Amino acid sequence: MSDGIDEAWDARVKGILxxxxxxxxxTYAQLVDKLAAFGxxxxxxxxxxxxxxxxxxxxxxxxxxxxxxSNTIRIE
Numbered sequence: 749m750s751d752g753i754d755e756a757w758d759a760r761v762k763g764i765l766x767x768x769x770x771x772x773x774x775t776y777a778q779l780v781d782k783l784a785a786f787g788x789x790x791x792x793x794x795x796x797x798x799x800x801x802x803x804x805x806x807x808x809x810x811x812x813x814x815x816x817x818s819n820t821i822r823i824e
Contacts, residue, residue, distance in 0.1 A: 758801070758802030758803060759802055760823075761802055761804075761809065762799055762800075762801075762802035764821055764822070764823060765799060765809060765812060765813075766799060767822075768812075768813065768816060768818050768821060769812075769816065772816050772817070772818070774816050776792045776795050776796055776799075777792050779792075779795055779812065779815065779816065780792050780795065782815035782816060783811060783812070783815045785815070786811065786814065786815055788811050788815070
């Protein structure tokens with residue numbers, strides 16, 4: 749894929765996660781605690797950077813969605 753297409757996908761994934769966090773009213777600081785409850789050690793700055801870049805693994809995305817209690821996501 750070209751860089752422009754990759755950037756568009758990165759932005760889309762980043763937007764999905766940020767929208768879910770906002771919809772649930774969860775801050776990055778709260779997310780750190782929720783992830784820790786699942787044994788996932790992250791710092792607030794690390795989460796902020798990953799989401800700002802839109803570059804993270806599918807595992808990280810599922811960990812976040814599970815930690816915040818999202819069973820479904822909108823990908824439209």
